[in-house]
Amino acid sequence: GQSLEQPSEVTAVEGAIVQINCTYQTSGFYGLSWYQQHDGGAPTFLSYNALDGLEETGRFSSFLSRSDSYGYLLLQELQMKDSASYFCAVVGAGSYQLTFGKGTKLSVIP
Amino acid sequence: DTAVSQTPKYLVTQMGNDKSIKCEQNLGHDTMYWYKQDSKKFLKIMFSYNNKELIINETVPNRFSPKSPDKAHLNLHINSLELGDSAVYFCASSQDTGGYETQYFGPGTRLLVL
Numbered sequence: 001g002q003s004l005e006q007p008s009e010v011t012a013v014e015g016a017i018v019q020i021n022c023t024y025q026t027s028g029f030y031g032l033s034w035y036q037q038h039d040g041g042a043p044t045f046l047s048y049n050a051l052d053g054l055e056e057t058g059r060f061s062s063f064l065s066r067s068d069s070y071g072y073l074l075l076q077e078l079q080m081k082d083s084a085s086y087f088c089a090v091v092g093a094g095s096y097q098l099t100f101g102k103g104t105k106l107s108v109i110p
Numbered sequence: 111d112t113a114v115s116q117t118p119k120y121l122v123t124q125m126g127n128d129k130s131i132k133c134e135q136n137l138g139h140d141t142m143y144w145y146k147q148d149s150k151k152f153l154k155i156m157f158s159y160n161n162k163e164l165i166i167n168e169t170v171p172n173r174f175s176p177k178s179p180d181k182a183h184l185n186l187h188i189n190s191l192e193l194g195d196s197a198v199y200f201c202a203s204s205q206d207t208g209g210y211e212t213q214y215f216g217p218g219t220r221l222l223v224l
Contacts, residue, residue: 030210030211031211033211033212037151041217041218042200042215042216042217042218043153043200043202043213043215044215045211045212045213045214048211048212050211085151087153089211091210091211097143097155097158097166097210098155098210098211098213099155100152100153100154102150102151102152103151103152103153
């Protein structure tokens with residue numbers, strides 16, 4: 001089976017940097033994805049890491065360490081519109097599906 | 111143009127009724143999914159179809175039946191609705207069986223069973 005752990009809530013100040021961690025346990029592993037979901041909205045794809053290291057996409061970066069079964073999403077220059085839930089999701093080997101974590105609710109305050 | 115669309119957006123119904131949710135994608139993707147998101151925002155896959163073939167059937171009650179008339183459509187029919195079925199149901203699609211990591215979600219159908 002697969003399981004993922006991420007903090008349930010994080011609060012950060014506008015303009016700051018925040019890191020959302022995700023640890024996973026899986027019997028097989030292809031990669032780690034991140035999704036953003038605003039209240040009342042649909043999940044939207046942010047990033048995917050299949051290899052160790054940092055992937056940068058604008059203000060957002062995602063990191064993966066396969067040996068540590070650990071990844072994180074880094075959000076820089078936080079804006080109020082970044083207030084949302086962020087989900088990590090594992091692509092498991094042979095499972096042909098995404099298994100989502102329970103999500104981290106990020107609140108950006110002025 | 112909407113990439114993944116679902117109808118209806120809201121569905122309020124009585125326990126015991128049968129209802130359907132429709133999903134269509136215009137992205138040309140081969141794989142489509144149904145997810146259930148509960149009140150705690152836990153997102154769990156229910157079904158996946160690749161080129162009209164069921165490739166995942168998670169342990170959901172057999173009251174739920176997916177139907178895919180073609181690879182652009184994946185509908186969800188629910189029989190004998192129960193209170194616990196109240197949730198948001200999302201349809202999603204991805205490029206192919208090797209592109210699971212990047213899924214495009216529809217706006218969701220908010221189902222309330224009274």
